[in-house]
Amino acid sequence: MTKKAELTVEEKLRALYDLQLIDSRIDEIRNMRGELPLEVEDLKDEVAGLTTRLQKLNSELETVEEQIKVKKNDIDTFKESIKKYTEQQKDVRNNREFNSLTKEIEFQNLEIELAEKHIKEFKATIEHKKNIIAQTSEKLESKSTHLQHKESELNSILSETEKEESLLAEKSKEFADLIEERLLNAYTRIRNGVKNRLAVVSIERGASAGSFFTIPPQVQVEIAARKKIMTDEHSGRILIDSALAEEEKEKIDAIIAKLK
Structure with a gap:
């Protein structure tokens, strides 16, 4: 040295x-610059968090919509079974077979009711999630706009002072080296x-x-x-x-x- x-x-x-x-x-x-760099970082974190939340909500919405499709397909299957059992009742040889088919038809009807109940619940869930998605999207848009404004403000200050600060830092080291x-x-x-x-x-x-x-x-x-x-x-x-x-x-x- x-x-x-x-x-x-x-x-x-x-x-x-x-x-x-x-x-x-x-x-x-x-x-x-003040608190601007910290504000920008905080806003970036918020925007990232809201974006992730929005992606998760949309994914959950797709899952619920898929569950409705499954239930609708189940209902079609149950209806086909009812149709089949009803046709079979025409060819039964005794009351025991007829009653057995009747019970199957009743069971399939109960399954249809349950599936329709689930669909109704899923639709309520979809409406709720859509409201949350709308609110989250609005908040994300607001925060993104705010972030752009703050980044622009920070970049403006940096463009004016970054070179000077860098050269001053070099000068500071020069004087510090003398001491x-x-x-x-x-x-x-x-x-x-x-x-x-x-x-x-x-x-x-x-x-x-x-x-x-x-x-x-x-x-x-x-x-x-x-x-x-x-x-x-x-x-x-x-x-x-x-x-x-x-x-x-x-x-x-x-x-x-x-x-x-």
């Missing part, structure tokens, strides 16, 4: 603030520990940016001297003087402008 060049304290502060400015711009871009590991780890730890993700801040009106705690004049003088890394005792953030901050901001703004 190549050893990093030894930097002066001022060079370290400049590199840290440059890294902060670049990372803050990346944060801005990601904030522009010694111990200091870089401190920067990352502070950045991840604060809501606005600002690990390096300048002195503004006697206080660290975004803070109401006044920094003693002597400490401000030490910060402006740029001879050692100073941190805010209240927030732990790394402090730099406003002049250095302004110089680096102009430099980084120019870099970012070229990347867009």
Whole structure:
């Protein structure tokens, strides 16, 4: 691993603030996307779930319709049997044979009644499933339209910022590579520990940016001297003087402008 060049304290502060400015711009871009990527993923999952549900419902509907066909075929078979037994009754030789055929006819009629009852139940099931299918289809169409809108919105933002974000990420790595590991780890730890993700801040009106705690004049003088890394005792953030901050901001703004 190549050893990093030894930097002066001022060079370290400049590199840290440059890294902060670049990372803050990346944060801005990601904030522009906000919850959109998650929304899109959630909508995709919903659409996939509804599509699967619709396929299952349609499959179940086909099964019920097939069951009706089977029952109708059964009824035709039962009717054929009745016709056959009725014909046979004409040629019986005694009452026992006639009664036996009569019982078969009665049984076949009962089977027809049962089959018709099942058909009626199946038809009620079909109507119920058709209602659910209609509701699910409507919901799927609504969610699909919403997904298209959100994807279009996300793609629009990505097309505007993806290239810039990628180039900024490269710049972030370039500046990070200039900073010694111990200091870089401190920067990352502070950045991840604060809501606005600002690990390096300048002195503004006697206080660290975004803070109401006044920094003693002597400490401000030490910060402006740029001879050692100073941190805010209240927030732990790394402090730099406003002049250095302004110089680096102009430099980084120019870099970012070229990347867009």
